[in-house]
Amino acid sequence: MSGISKKIILDGESLTLKDVYSAVREGAHVELAKTSVKKVERSRKYVEDLVKKGAVVYGITTGFGEFASVGIKKDDAARLQKNLIMSHAAGCGEYYEPEFVRAAMVLRANALAKGYSGITTRTLQTLIDMINHGITPMVPIHGSVGSSGDLAPLAHIVLAMLAMGEVHYKGKIMKAAGALKQAKITKAELSYKEGLALINGTQMMCGIGALLVRRAHQLYLLANVTAALSTEALMGTPRAFNPLISMVRPHKGQMLTSKIMTALMSNSGIVKSHTECGEVQDAYSIRCVPQVHGAVYDAVKYVESVINVEMNSATDNPLIFVDEDEVISGGNFHGEPVAIAMDFLGIAVSELASISERRSDRLVNPNNSHRTLPAFLIKNGGLNSGFMIAQYTAAAVVSENKVLAHPAVVDTIPTSANKEDFNSMGSISARKCIKIISNVEYALAIELLLACQGIDFRLPVKSSKKLMSVHAAVRKQVTHMSEDRVLSEDINKIIDLIKMPEFNALIESICK
Structure with missing residues (x-):
């Protein structure tokens, strides 16, 4: 992958079908636009300020779905996000072909690059690093009903970012933790809203559609x-x-x-x-x-x-x-x-x-x-x-x-x-x-x-x-x-x- 000179700059605004194909099939290098870095950081600071103020905001200081009315303590923020990913990684059956998962990863990174999600640049970079190193999570085909996003498939992608689950890497299926270690990628540590930001979207179905x-x-x-x-x-x-x-x-x-x-x-x-x-x-x-x-x-x-x-x-x-x-x-x-x-x-x-x-x-x-x-x-x-x-x-x-x-x-x-x-x-x-x-x-x-x-x-x-x-x-x-x-x-x-x-x-x- 690193031998490919072509670069795809993710800014959340200008990704094309050709770009997706290049990143997925030709191993083009993916980078976050400088303008997007600023947008993402600004959005993240806003989230952190809300938490400091003690604001009640869905998915940030509350539970999810039917648990939206349940308040979450500050000390439980990281645990809440990790629990979200583990509980929502509930897919089953055969696995998607790696190219469809890679497409979903590129599209998710691009959506987050718009700067409306409140994620940290550190966590977003982990996703981008996995794309560039060819680490592709194993994602079961069954689990999404296509609303609240492709929750289960995307949760399986994020699971790998947390060094959990299995991935395709260098022609083999292996534990995500081992692949991240080999590629020298630091696993993600999720905080307020980040889990929700990563899995709440249409990128699995849209990634398939793009190809x-x-x-x-x-x-x-x-x-x-x-x-x-x-x-x-x-x-x-x-x-x-x-x-x-x-x-x-x-x-x-x-x-x-x-x-x-x-x-x-x-x-x-x-x-x-x-x-x-x-x-x-x-x-x-x-x-x-x-x-x-x-x-x-x-x-x-x-x-x-x-x-x-x-x-x-x-x-x-x-x-x-x-x-x-x-x-x-x-x-x-x-x-x-x-x-x-x-x-x-x-x-x-x-x-x-x-x-x-x-x-x-x-x-x-x-x-x-x-x-x-x-x-x-x-x-x-x-x-x-x-x-x-x-x-x-x-x-x-x-x-x-x-x-x-x-x-x-x-x-x-x-x-x-x-x-x-x-x-x-x-x-x-x-x-x-x-x-x-x-x-x-x-x-x-x-x-x-x-x-x-x-x-x-x-x-x-x-x-x-x-x-x-x-x-x-x-x-x-x-x-x-x-x-x-x-x-x-x-x-x-x-x-x-x-x-x-x-x-x-x-x-x-x-x-x-």
Whole structure:
């Protein structure tokens, strides 16, 4: 991590999705902005002054949740905060992938950098030091109801700051105390409000969202490429992608998709080879790509706008407004904005898989491909089954997504003796979206594999240079299938391919 020269400056105002990706995936160094140091210290002094005055303030001199009316003695301040973390670290089940936890850590540090939380710079620096040294707490996936923040997941992160629990460090799972000692990081000693400041926020669901929305955009571009390759393999027409059609229905996503699809198929030898074929229009899964993929693009951009606001927001409670001389209890911790956005993202990207599977079916089904391609994309059919079952697999993951796409946000279960009587369930929305996007990757990988097999049957006539560059990238991983072999191996190679940064860079470059 220390060898990476790029720095991300946290000021609570300007963190971008690219910054989060750089910190999480590329090990960029994270620092607290000098302006934020002053804001954090000022806010902390205000909290300490309140304590000296004997003021009764929620979470500072009182208990939490239903215990808000219980006063806490000064001598019990440190114990109160440590008890909060231990009692709220109540998660269970499997653990989040480290990248999602790291994203949550970066976002939490950025929220605290705004200077409305009353935390000490010392405690905040412990969190930042853990990020920079690659110490990532083990965080169970179950426990958050998405209101009062992601309390349980964030508590497991803070547990590691207190040298408790387990962490990922240097490729191993170990005790947090040992990792902090190896990295020469002093464990945090919490005081007034600090525990609450660290766990009262939406950063787990938002951190997941920050990484997924980036991947969703990549999959939108890939879906356009797989659709173009399928159209070529099926000898479909690009006329439905004419920008004139989108001009009279000017949704941004539709207009962009029409432009991309037209450019991808420009100067295609295959298109030129069948201009007089007499086919007037193609099936919806080809003809309506701009309308369907475009709607997904618009949804992704909406979700991106929500995540951008959320990850630069103060989301704990109460909030410290020094200039106004006020400590205000409110509801910025409530995950509703992110919950709705993550459910929306899951619904939207699942459509990329649904329409992709329909194109995959057209590629293998001789009744749909007008018999211009061999049944199931294989010669000597009957003896060979070809890609018959690959379409089954695509259908299976698409069907699973139909279940996963049901929104979690529409449900609520009250907590904390009904004090917290309406919860967002946003962490569930986010977790579902992880699986949905994984399934979309499977479906698009299968279509890509099938489309390239279809393109092979059009040779020596070639598609456009852009699409043939993708075909070449696929063929470096998987050769043309002339007789049956274990398809799972081919599919997994293509799944690995579409996750490679170099391949995604290629897709992005040809979709410009």
